[in-house]
Structure formats: C-alpha cells, structure tokens
Amino acid sequence: MSIVSSISPRALAAPESGIVELVNYARGREGLLPLWVGEGDLPTPDFISRAAMDALAAGETFYTWQRGIPELRQALSDYYDRHFGIRLPVEHFYVTGSGMQAIQIAVQALTSPGDELVYLSPSWPNIAAALEISGARSVGVELQFAGGKWAVDLNRIEAAITPKTKGIFINTPSNPTGWTATKQDLGDILALARKHDLWIMADEIYARYSFAGGRAPSFLDVMDEGDKIIFVNSFSKNWSMTGWRVGWIVAPPEMGQVLENLIQYSTSGVAQFMQKGAVAALDQGDDFVAANIAKAARSRDILCDALVATNRVETLKPDGAIYAFLKIDGVTESRRAALDIVDKTGVGLAPGTAFGQGGELFLRACFLRDPTQVAVAAERLCDYILKL
Numbered sequence: 347m348s349i350v351s352s353i354s355p356r357a358l359a360a361p362e363s364g365i366v367e368l369v370n371y372a373r374g375r376e377g378l379l380p381l382w383v384g385e386g387d388l389p390t391p392d393f394i395s396r397a398a399m400d401a402l403a404a405g406e407t408f409y410t411w412q413r414g415i416p417e418l419r420q421a422l423s424d425y426y427d428r429h430f431g432i433r434l435p436v437e438h439f440y441v442t443g444s445g446m447q448a449i450q451i452a453v454q455a456l457t458s459p460g461d462e463l464v465y466l467s468p469s470w471p472n473i474a475a476a477l478e479i480s481g482a483r484s485v486g487v488e489l490q491f492a493g494g495k496w497a498v499d500l501n502r503i504e505a506a507i508t509p510k511t512k513g514i515f516i517n518t519p520s521n522p523t524g525w526t527a528t529k530q531d532l533g534d535i536l537a538l539a540r541k542h543d544l545w546i547m548a549d550e551i552y553a554r555y556s557f558a559g560g561r562a563p564s565f566l567d568v569m570d571e572g573d574k575i576i577f578v579n580s581f582s583k584n585w586s587m588t589g590w591r592v593g594w595i596v597a598p599p600e601m602g603q604v605l606e607n608l609i610q611y612s613t614s615g616v617a618q619f620m621q622k623g624a625v626a627a628l629d630q631g632d633d634f635v636a637a638n639i640a641k642a643a644r645s646r647d648i649l650c651d652a653l654v655a656t657n658r659v660e661t662l663k664p665d666g667a668i669y670a671f672l673k674i675d676g677v678t679e680s681r682r683a684a685l686d687i688v689d690k691t692g693v694g695l696a697p698g699t700a701f702g703q704g705g706e707l708f709l710r711a712c713f714l715r716d717p718t719q720v721a722v723a724a725e726r727l728c729d730y731i732l733k734l
Contacts, residue, residue, distance in 0.1 A: 356479050363471060364681065364700025372688045379723040382684075382694040384521060384668060385588040386638060386714035390623075393630050394585060398623030410618040412606045414441025414594070418621045421628040422594060428632075429554070430566050437599035440606070441621060443613045445551055445580025445593035450476050451608045452576050452595065456545050457482035457512050463547070464506045465515035466498060468522055468671070468698065468705030473515050473549075485511070488704040489525055494662035496525035500534050504542075513545030513574075514538075519552040519562050522701050522710040523671045524664020526556060529563040536568055536575075545574045552667040554584055554635055557643050562666050576601075583668065583714070584635045585627040592616055592624050638714065642668050645713040645720040652724035658731045668714040671698070673707050676734040680709050691726040 350358070368382055413419065419436040427433050442448040449472065457463060459481030465473055467486035474484035487506045489496045503514065516535060518527040527535075539546050548565045556562040565575050577596035582588040597605060609615060646663055649670055653659040660673040672695075677683045680697040687709075688694050698708030711727075713720055 356481065360479055361471070361475055365471075365696045367681075368684050368688065368694060368696060371685065372694055375688075375692065377692045378688075378694060379692060379719060379726070380694040381711040381713070381715070381720075381723060382696045384583065384712050384714075386583075386586050386641075386668075387716055387719065388586045388638075390586050390590070391631070391634050394587065394623045394626045397626035398619050401619035401622035406618040406622065408618070410615050410621070412609045412615045413602065414439065414616070415618055415621045415625075418625050418628075421625045422596075425628045426566075426596075429561055430564055432566050434596065435599070437602060438596050440595040440597065440602075440609065441616050441624075442593045442595060442609065443616050444591035445549075445578060445582060446472055446476075447591075447612065448578035448580070448593040448595045449473060449547075449549070450480075451605060451612070452547050452578055453477055453480050453482065454608055455601065455604055456547065456576070460510065461512045462508060462510045463513050463515055464503060464511060466503075466517065466520070466525075467703045468701035468708070469515075469517060470521045470549075471700055471702060473517070474702060482512075483510070486703050489520075489523060491704070494660050496520070496523045498525070498527065498531055498535075500538060503535070504538055507542055507544070511542070511544060513547055515547045515549065516565075517549040517551075519555060519664070519666025521552065521667055522669050522696070522698075522705065522708075524667045524669055526562050526664075526666035529567055532563055532565055533568040536565065536573065539574070543574075545576065548575055548577045549579075550577060551580050551583055555639055555642060555668055556666045557646065557663070558665060581624055581627055584638065585631050586634075586638070587623075587627065590620055590623065592620055641717065642714045644717045645715055646670065648717055648720050649711060649713050649724050652721075652728055653731070656728050656731050658734070668712055670711045670713060671705075672709045672711065674709065674731055674734070677707060677709070680706060684709060687727070687730060691730050693723045693726050 419439045422439040477484040580593040658675040684697040696710040698705035
C-alpha cells in the first residue's frame with residue numbers, strides 16, 4: 347500500500363485548483379500580465395502596514411482573543427454602521443484567519459456529513475471544495491446567461507432543495523460572473539430560505555464594488571432579527587491585504603461560543619499585530635477603498651469595451667465585483683485556451699472550468715489593476731482573439 351493511498355479519502359478527493367494550476371504553470375514569466383487571481387496590483391497601503399509594525403514592535407505577539415481583539419470588533423461594528431446603515435453590537439463579529447477560513451468555519455457550524463448546501467454556479471470553487479472536504483455535499487444551481495448578462499432563477503434554487511438541504515450559499519456581487527443581486531432578489535431568496543427553514547451563508551466580500559454607485563444590496567437590507575443568516579467576509583479585496591489572510595464572520599450572538607470553539611481548534615486566533623493593521627484599514631481606509639473602486643471601474647470599461655469591439659466576445663460590463671467573465675467565439679475548452687493565451691500573449695486568465703458547471707466556455711479576467719496595464723492586456727487579448 348502506498349503512502350498516498352492511506353490518506354483520508356476526503357483529503358484525496360480535494361480537487362486541484364484550476365486557477366492555481368495556471369498560476370503555477372506561468373508564474374514569474376517576463377512580461378506577464380497576471381489577471382488570473384482576484385487581487386489588485388497595489389501593495390497594502392502604509393497606514394495599515396505601519397499599524398501592524400508598531401504593534402509588532404510593541405510586543406503584541408502573544409495569544410489573544412479567539413473572537414478577535416475588542417478594538418477590531420468595535421471597528422467592524424462602526425464600519426457596518428457607516429456603509430450598511432445598521433448598528434450591530436460587537437457580539438455579532440468574529441475575526442478569522444482569512445475569508446476562506448470564515449467559509450470553512452461557517453460550513454462546519456451549519457453542516458454535518460451527508461448534509462447539502464445549495465450554491466449558485468459558476469462560483470468561486472472554494473465553497474464547493476470546502477463543503478465536500480467537510481463531508482457535506484455541494485449542490486450547484488446554474489445562473490442563467492443570455493445576452494452577456496447573468497440572472498438568478500428562484501425556481502431552480504427551490505427545485506434543488508431536498509430534505510438534506512441545510513442552507514443556501516449566495517455570493518453577490520459574484521465571483522466570477524459579476525452578477526449582482528437586486529434587493530428584490532435577496533428578499534425572494536430569504537423568503538425561500540424561511541419557507542424551508544434553511545440557513546443563508548452570505549458572501550458579500552465584493553459589496554463595495556458596485557458600479558451603479560454606493561454599495562451592492564445586502565441581506566442586511568432585507569433580513570429581520572432571528573433570520574438564519576451568517577455572513578463571511580475578508581480584508582483582502584478592499585484594502586489590498588490578500589496576503590494577510592484576515593477575514594471575519596457576522597453571525598447571531600447566540601452562535602458566539604460555537605464559533606469561538608471552531609476558531610480555537612483551527613488557528614487559535616489571528617495574530618494581534620495583524621489585527622491592529624485591520625483596525626487601521628477599517629478606521630482610516632475609506633478613501634483608499636474608494637480609489638480602488640474607481641480604478642476597477644476605469645479598468646473594467648477599458649477591458650470590456652475592447653473585447654466587445656472584436657465582435658468575438660460575448661460579455662457585458664459586470665454590475666459588481668472585479669472580474670470580466672468572457673465567452674470567446676471558438677473557445678470550447680477554457681483550460682486549454684487559458685494555457686494557450688498565456689503562452690502566446692503573456693496574459694494570465696483563469697479558466698472557466700475552475701468555476702464549476704456553467705463556466706466551462708468562459709475565461710475570467712481580474713481588472714483591479716492599473717488601467718494602463720489593463721489596456722495592454724486588452725490589446726494583446728484582442729489580437730489573439732481576432733486570429734482565432
């Protein structure tokens with residue numbers, strides 16, 4: 347018996363990331379324009395890094411609060427007051443070691459082996475993988491695609507619900523499609539969850555990236571006290587902190603001890619000096635986030651306008667998030683196309699095959715980058731597309 351064959355079947359079944367495969371294939375190439383992962387091109391701003399360095403220099407390197415330091419939980423409460431118009435006491439907030447860990451903990455809290463969670467597809471692949479590794483089953487429901495736009499069909503969601511279903515995962519604005527739920531969509535989904543006594547796991551990481559102005563609609567806009575909703579979020583996208591691996595959960599205070607226990611038995615909390623950087627991000631970072639959103643909007647227009655002008659790409663400018671999801675005439679297998687594109691153009695895209703059912707014919711490009719870089723990437727991609 348080989349060493350690998352003796353590993354847990356759940357671990358063996360964990361899929362290789364189709365995004366990471368492309369990154370590993372072409373990482374470090376000269377002249378590469380990496381639009382494949384969901385991050386911007388700016389390092390973490392100095393006011394955030396300085397706060398963390400000051401805390402590190404002050405010796406804030408000991409074990410700390412499992413739920414998050416009081417200053418950070420208060421800063422999160424204040425942030426939601428400013429941007430979501432809701433005052434939630436600090437007992438609703440729990441700091442995690444990344445948005446990904448927030449999802450893992452939420453999955454552990456809501457599901458048992460054999461349970462099912464419905465999600466909208468194409469989707470960021472990590473939610474389905476987190477469910478399957480935990481022993482639960484992920485049930486994808488395809489968004490509808492027509493005329494370059496994506497839409498949700500409530501009837502499809504309800505048809506996927508079984509006696510084993512414990513909840514619905516909703517990511518809006520969506521990675522990778524850019525689909526952004528309306529307030530009516532969220533109200534209808536919440537009514538469906540109430541009807542079937544299901545949890546909603548709300549991934550609103552891109553809520554600030556709404557190109558209609560303001561922020562995107564949130565379940566916070568439609569929920570009532572007592573609704574079974576758990577929110578997962580991250581510092582990564584808004585404040586250029588992808589490498590920090592700090593996230594948070596918003597949940598009913600009654601779940602507090604459960605969530606604290608799950609944090610304790612996974613990471614035992616996030617380093618205090620990193621949390622001090624996160625406090626600075628929330629308290630001082632509104633102007634930085636606004637600049638990031640404005641840059642994303644400019645780059646979105648540059649990329650999408652150029653690609654649509656080829657008359658070979660089916661897409662529209664996304665309403666939210668930081669991605670263009672492209673359907674190119676003649677591309678029938680996006681993994682092979684992504685490999686060919688990076689070899690011939692030096693532009694790194696993520697293959698739609700990485701995002702599950704409904705994504706097979708698409709490619710994802712992250713446009714949270716300097717508009718001049720995106721213009722170069724667009725020119726290279728258009729030249730490639732017109733030669734197909």
